[in-house]
Amino acid sequence: MDKTSRRKGRALRRGAPPVRNVDYRHLRHPFTAQKVLSDDAVAAIHDMALRLLEDLGLRVLLPEARAIYASGGAIIDEGTEMVRIGRDMVAASLATAPKSIRMRAPNPERELIYEEGALIFSPAGGCPNATDRIRGRRPGNLATFEETLKLHQSFDVIHKLGPSAEPQDVPAHLRHYAMMRGQLTLSDKPLFVYARGRGQIEDSFEMIRLAMGLSEDDFTDGSWATTVINTNSPRQLDKPMAEGIIDFARAGQLSIITPFCLAGAMAPVTVEGALVLQHAECLAGITLAQLVRPGAPVSYGGFSSNVDMKSGAPAFGTPTHIRLAIGTGQLARHVGMPWRSAAGSASNVADMQAAGENHMGLWANLVANATLTVHSAGWLEGGLTFGYEKFINDIEALQIIAELCTPLSSNPDDLAWAALSDVQPGGHFFATQHTMDRFDRAFYGPLVADLANHGSWEAAGAQTSTERATSIWQTVLAEFAPPDGSEGRGHRITRFIADRSAEGGAPPPD
């Protein structure tokens, strides 16, 4: 919820009006970045990644991308589609890649600066299914996609949009229209665009320009759209992903290079080996973007964890996941770039495992100083399902973390000498002036946590936090009001969508 309606909603539900005004919209990391690798190990990984790009190279499936790499001096083998990239090319791309990116949003107050030190959360992304306690688990459709957007919009601690549910009832060649319309009309936060071929990307950019009334120059003043580029680890870049890097770079929009290096599966089984591969693939993606357009917004990224060696299933919130996140941060700082990481859960249900895995990932990214934490709320089953109740419980965790980003004031009054003098030994501070002056804003008010004693909790139905979360998302959806300007944004893209749909839309590549 935005601040006003959240307060109102909570007050309605709980009968108390906490008057707090903590900015959850623009967060800076509260902790210093931690290390799992020695400085020597970071240098060795960086060096071996460069050697990997020079000696082994990357398979690049898109001829246009190979040609761009060649134009920068890469050695191409067209027969094998292998591209070998010199360390001089990498160094040149790192010199032009921006360290700070203005992430635009329909609502200027939602703008973000994507740079080292920023702490940005985006929701569960890429889920084909959705689940909640009322309707069960089902394939995502447009109604679900739009509901998830309402949930994203309703909590300030979700800073940018992500595709939490796939609207699979909309045909693939028209789906991007529905997804952009949903984002522009149900939210005012920074926008996400899937890199599913040039046609969809161009359509999506045009819808943003139309909805926001932007000239070409306006559109490239900062980044209005963000996409995630997953390499096909190991050492392969497929056509849509290569096209995504190229098209986003040309248009001055942000692509987030994200190898998905599961140690033991698509990457070596060791933390260091997985990081060599991830780093090499990141640098290759960044290099492509900078060859297309020096200075194009592009992010370093990683979403590395390990597989379960018995089943091959991806695991999250594990010691390896935590170490890879911290190591990724070290490598991103080594090359001086902002970077993305992720939290997430492999659990099939919103239970203690789900909470534990998510918290481990969130804290890993806190101590790693990740710029952007993707999948920070709602991700179940390793991303196969968006969970409504998990989303609400995860929001609680994000809000608690967000509270830590406001420094303590530590002024003399906070030391509370008068109160300490007034209260007698064995007494209490409930009624002191110092407490009375502050009680309504001193503490974070929980969203879903229940602090009732056991008797009261039982009398109220003995609900778990997963069960309580149901009525919270129901209330949020029931009370949802579209943000200012959404009607106009929707109106300004209606004709375009109708025309383009009539023309056949934009099928994704095979």
Next chain:
Amino acid sequence: MDKTSRRKGRALRRGAPPVRNVDYRHLRHPFTAQKVLSDDAVAAIHDMALRLLEDLGLRVLLPEARAIYASGGAIIDEGTEMVRIGRDMVAASLATAPKSIRMRAPNPERELIYEEGALIFSPAGGCPNATDRIRGRRPGNLATFEETLKLHQSFDVIHKLGPSAEPQDVPAHLRHYAMMRGQLTLSDKPLFVYARGRGQIEDSFEMIRLAMGLSEDDFTDGSWATTVINTNSPRQLDKPMAEGIIDFARAGQLSIITPFCLAGAMAPVTVEGALVLQHAECLAGITLAQLVRPGAPVSYGGFSSNVDMKSGAPAFGTPTHIRLAIGTGQLARHVGMPWRSAAGSASNVADMQAAGENHMGLWANLVANATLTVHSAGWLEGGLTFGYEKFINDIEALQIIAELCTPLSSNPDDLAWAALSDVQPGGHFFATQHTMDRFDRAFYGPLVADLANHGSWEAAGAQTSTERATSIWQTVLAEFAPPDGSEGRGHRITRFIADRSAEGGAPPPD
């Protein structure tokens, strides 16, 4: 479980034999200590705490303790029982308080060094009730107390014992015999003794000496028993707690001074104000211990969180809890002492709230570099109930954290050049020699987390991690074997307990 039987138990349950050998018994903090207070704010809090002790003082209910304070130069008002302590006395006590304490255990391999940098976990303590999915919620009794000891003993990541369940079916004047017998015969980890009057303390010390065959000198070579001293915040030290500090210091045993300063209730509503009070009470307790016996083992401590301002209920894992933990660490380091903190949950059930609150507390203590984290597993309802299923899920979190304490080797083989060269673009690393050489020990094997896909998970009964935890604690208890030496330890205290029981035991003070 100990390492061998844990492996066996897991192999039996899961059909796979992971051969890993990570030392969970002796952990060092993997992260650098973080700050929420500026250095100036730390100095200001320290100074105001000293002023509070000098100008306002502490009410000390035990005449003997007042006399000891007086012997060190404190100003006593016998009418009000107020003790005012000069900063010179505090400085002298901090000069003699040990910075490193050898924490003895029946099994020498379980010994701990209690000092800055150590990372020690103890289980839920002080719970009057227990709950599990089979038997429900009930008052703790001796059988429950002994079951919890078996659970503590069975996981290496629980480093010292704590009284997870109160054996309320044993009369109060005999209860300490049952509690010490249970610890000595079901475990070989460092021991806990409640400070419930001089008679019980002396009996408990004597049982340790008898069971371990210790001379008086042996008994004071390191600390064999640990107690927690809770001040009656604000500014009051009751008789049993004062007696505990005195008796433990005289016997060279460790008392952990722990004001329970809930901000907004027993302490000022601000983080800084609560820390002033906590710091003052800690310093007063440490001073008493050092006046009794310079060099006596004593720990700085805190367990501060906030109350819910609507209900007055204690809250855990909150932003205020996290900040108070980090601030406590700053103050402990300011006075150069090892220190205890706590995790815990207010939830009534082993759900996402319970997991979230515990993770927030655990990570707070990680980034705060707490020496000892009390209540790290099993604590529900703000300590009113020990939860079996929560214990198992919390152990998972502790084990994941423990894994982070073993540094990466980062040798050249870990960089995996050969594997990276062998695997073709788009291939996988499952079958490489590099993976095959390491797969059985590369990754942490989950205790309760289930990584199965949704179909397999549903087919297997669609259990939550709380439900799965039931069979795990049942298996642990069913397979439990007492540690080496437990029979002899039990035998050597049998007569003492019989004689002392016949003499009337040792009633706790009123």
